Amino acid sequence: MSLFNVDLKRVVDDSYEIEIGYELxxxxxxxxxxxxxxxxxxxxxxxxxxxxPLYAKPIASKLxxxxxxxxxxxxxxxxxSKTRETKARIEDAMLEKGFRRDCGIIAVGGxxxxxxxxxxxxxxxxxxxxxxxxTTLLAAADASVGGKTAVDTPVATNLIGMxxxxxxxxxxxxxxxxxxxRQVRSGMAETVKHACLANADxxxxxxxxxxxxxxxxxxxxxxxxENNCRIKYQVVMKDERESGLREILNLGHTVGRAxxxxxxxxxxxGEALAVGMAAQALLSARLGYMSEEEAERVISLYQxxxxxxxxxxxxxxxxxxxxxxxxxxxxxxxxxxxxxxxxGDVVEFAPGVYAKPVEEELAREIIMEL
Amino acid sequence: MSLFNVDLKRVVDDSYEIEIGYELxxxxxxxxxxxxxxxxxxxxxxxxxxxxPLYAKPIASKLxxxxxxxxxxxxxxxxxSKTRETKARIEDAMLEKGFRRDCGIIAVGGxxxxxxxxxxxxxxxxxxxxxxxxTTLLAAADASVGGKTAVDTPVATNLIGMxxxxxxxxxxxxxxxxxxxRQVRSGMAETVKHACLANADxxxxxxxxxxxxxxxxxxxxxxxxENNCRIKYQVVMKDERESGLREILNLGHTVGRAxxxxxxxxxxxGEALAVGMAAQALLSARLGYMSEEEAERVISLYQxxxxxxxxxxxxxxxxxxxxxxxxxxxxxxxxxxxxxxxxGDVVEFAPGVYAKPVEEELAREIIMEL
Numbered sequence: 001m002s003l004f005n006v007d008l009k010r011v012v013d014d015s016y017e018i019e020i021g022y023e024l025x026x027x028x029x030x031x032x033x034x035x036x037x038x039x040x041x042x043x044x045x046x047x048x049x050x051x052x053p054l055y056a057k058p059i060a061s062k063l064x065x066x067x068x069x070x071x072x073x074x075x076x077x078x079x080x081s082k083t084r085e086t087k088a089r090i091e092d093a094m095l096e097k098g099f100r101r102d103c104g105i106i107a108v109g110g111x112x113x114x115x116x117x118x119x120x121x122x123x124x125x126x127x128x129x130x131x132x133x134x135t136t137l138l139a140a141a142d143a144s145v146g147g148k149t150a151v152d153t154p155v156a157t158n159l160i161g162m163x164x165x166x167x168x169x170x171x172x173x174x175x176x177x178x179x180x181x182r183q184v185r186s187g188m189a190e191t192v193k194h195a196c197l198a199n200a201d202x203x204x205x206x207x208x209x210x211x212x213x214x215x216x217x218x219x220x221x222x223x224x225x226e227n228n229c230r231i232k233y234q235v236v237m238k239d240e241r242e243s244g245l246r247e248i249l250n251l252g253h254t255v256g257r258a259x260x261x262x263x264x265x266x267x268x269x270g271e272a273l274a275v276g277m278a279a280q281a282l283l284s285a286r287l288g289y290m291s292e293e294e295a296e297r298v299i300s301l302y303q304x305x306x307x308x309x310x311x312x313x314x315x316x317x318x319x320x321x322x323x324x325x326x327x328x329x330x331x332x333x334x335x336x337x338x339x340x341x342x343x344g345d346v347v348e349f350a351p352g353v354y355a356k357p358v359e360e361e362l363a364r365e366i367i368m369e370l
Numbered sequence: 371m372s373l374f375n376v377d378l379k380r381v382v383d384d385s386y387e388i389e390i391g392y393e394l395x396x397x398x399x400x401x402x403x404x405x406x407x408x409x410x411x412x413x414x415x416x417x418x419x420x421x422x423p424l425y426a427k428p429i430a431s432k433l434x435x436x437x438x439x440x441x442x443x444x445x446x447x448x449x450x451s452k453t454r455e456t457k458a459r460i461e462d463a464m465l466e467k468g469f470r471r472d473c474g475i476i477a478v479g480g481x482x483x484x485x486x487x488x489x490x491x492x493x494x495x496x497x498x499x500x501x502x503x504x505t506t507l508l509a510a511a512d513a514s515v516g517g518k519t520a521v522d523t524p525v526a527t528n529l530i531g532m533x534x535x536x537x538x539x540x541x542x543x544x545x546x547x548x549x550x551x552r553q554v555r556s557g558m559a560e561t562v563k564h565a566c567l568a569n570a571d572x573x574x575x576x577x578x579x580x581x582x583x584x585x586x587x588x589x590x591x592x593x594x595x596e597n598n599c600r601i602k603y604q605v606v607m608k609d610e611r612e613s614g615l616r617e618i619l620n621l622g623h624t625v626g627r628a629x630x631x632x633x634x635x636x637x638x639x640g641e642a643l644a645v646g647m648a649a650q651a652l653l654s655a656r657l658g659y660m661s662e663e664e665a666e667r668v669i670s671l672y673q674x675x676x677x678x679x680x681x682x683x684x685x686x687x688x689x690x691x692x693x694x695x696x697x698x699x700x701x702x703x704x705x706x707x708x709x710x711x712x713x714g715d716v717v718e719f720a721p722g723v724y725a726k727p728v729e730e731e732l733a734r735e736i737i738m739e740l
Binding site for chain 1: 371372373374375376377378379380381382383384385386387388389390391392411454458461462465466468470471472489492493494495496497515517518520523524525526529530531532533535592596599600603606607695696698700701702703
């Protein structure tokens with residue numbers, strides 16, 4: 001018998017910059033010219049059918065003018081495309097076009113695009129560099145920080161994926177105006193979640209400036225984008241691998257993810273999250289972590305955003321309860337919820353533990369009320 | 371405009387142990403009991419149809435006796451199973467059986483199993499811990515060190531995958547006796563490659579002890595296993611990401627990988643590699659990096675192992691030349707080869723550069739001779 005010790009301790013630096021601003025395409029092209037993607041000359045622009053004409057084509061065209069070899073890889077817009085099959089089709093198309101490990105990837109779009117493209121980048125030739133050009137409010141709130149990439153499967157959302165950090169993230173606020181209202185509302189669902197878990201002032205700001213946000217006044221959008229990044233960043237910085245603190249970002253997602261899946265993605269992520277946030281608010285109030293009034297403020301803000309906080313009629317609530325068990329936080333067969341502590345904080349049940357075991361019966365009770 | 375700097379510089383420790391010995395199943399069960407897989411109680415044993423009765427079932431049964439919840443996930447033996455589709459089927463089965471991020475994975479088998487299972491582990495719930503229980507000579511030579519995991523696609527081998535380090539590797543020499551002769555020969559192809567690129571003494575040892583190796587005399591097997599690990603380890607230690615030095619492990623693989631694909635996997639990896647090693651030996655001699663006699667020694671050792679060094683008749687050599695361009699070492703459309711410098715060393719063309727651009731015409735000429 002003999003033993004070998006393979007010593008792979010080393011310093012890893014995955015640091016990157018998030019740029020928040022207006023009209024960032026030229027800056028992206030400049031950054032690539034100065035080696036942002038490791039000097040890659042061959043660039044895959046991954047996007048969806050909605051974003052293609054608005055942003056992906058202009059980006060591809062400017063990159064081509066700057067001397068890059070650029071190909072676009074487009075899939076149908078929507079969460080339904082976030083699958084292993086779409087990933088495989090993009091990979092096959094990239095292989096077919098001669099992309100090898102010296103290429104780079106630009107994800108142009110919302111969270112579905114950045115989740116999928118970041119996952120493609122992570123496993124293409126065992127990893128090629130990528131940047132995110134985020135065009136939606138939701139991507140600014142959710143997908144821009146943290147390095148989470150994933151696809152959905154028929155059984156569960158986001159369970160197949162990896163941590164993969166981009167080389168840079170661009171949040172182009174100018175793009176928000178091009179979003180359908182439904183997308184904007186969906187993006188605001190994550191923004192309100194951030195306020196609920198970390199920043200009471202931000203919650204008040206949204207309550208007071210709802211009209212300015214929904215009409216894309218610049219000061220309001222910048223405030224939203226910056227605070228979203230700051231909150232997510234502070235959490236992710238402290239805990240890159242979601243073992244403890246990062247779990248707080250899962251606030252509202254226990255029920256939210258389950259509804260999203262059971263609805264077969266008829267609900268957008270943020271629409272499902274609104275119901276999930278209402279569920280956790282009721283649960284938090286029931287368990288004494290926030291007042292009934294605070295729970296009502298949370299639910300009411302979602303409703304003012306035009307988001308329903310009720311389980312849609314077409315959903316079988318018992319099926320929804322069963323689906324809760326596919327949640328990533330489930331341990332040894334028990335449901336676990338992140339819960340709000342008033343507005344602007346979450347409950348830390350034990351040092352570093354933020355997901356509390358909850359009896360199925362109580363979860364069912366809340367779901368039946370919504 | 372505002373900028374955020376996401377600071378993700380940190381120390382990562384992916385170190386692990388390789389245990390080489392006889393009958394290691396009990397040791398594996400003990401290690402899991404003391405938290406090797408992060409205390410996971412739910413274990414997925416991933417294996418192929420050949421290894422299932424020989425090792426996977428005994429392992430699963432002993433783990434169950436020790437109190438673990440164990441499920442086996444089995445796919446048909448052979449490189450043809452190393453696909454995204456097999457990966458998806460395993461994932462779906464694991465999701466169906468309720469595996470979540472608190473599970474662990476044991477890969478039991480040869481290189482196909484460890485490549486595939488390591489990739490499954492890397493993207494399941496964004497990464498769960500795994501160990502490799504390597505039952506083949508090839509896995510000992512090739513798959514046990516380095517953390518490379520991957521699947522094949524219709525267009526190219528191993529181009530979709532990731533670096534993912536196991537928590538431990540077991541090389542059970544007792545298992546080699548159960549291998550079909552064809553597998554043993556295939557495994558020896560990588561072993562001889564290691565000797566060619568790094569260790570002239572090992573090359574001589576194999577020449578002199580060929581009978582003892584092929585009849586699994588313990589001293590010979592241990593020598594082979596240990597030296598394979600040592601060579602691969604030294605290379606991988608110095609260069610985990612294959613940017614420079616690690617490329618030398620690609621010796622013989624430019625033509626080898628291409629033949630393997632064009633043969634539609636009728637050839638085992640090692641059988642294809644034997645032809646690839648002959649190709650690079652002739653090329654190295656033609657370019658003056660080794661003598662004709664040394665090239666002959668390499669080719670002759672492969673033949674003594676019972677491996678053909680000729681391109682099979684059923685392969686279209688022009689198609690083979692075209693297929694060379696799917697090689698991962700291709701840069702800006704040019705073929706690149708790692709070349710031997712005598713026996714036991716490789717050519718370093720420039721500091722840290724081991725893959726030399728080679729004209730297609732010269733590559734074609736060599737392929738036509740084989």
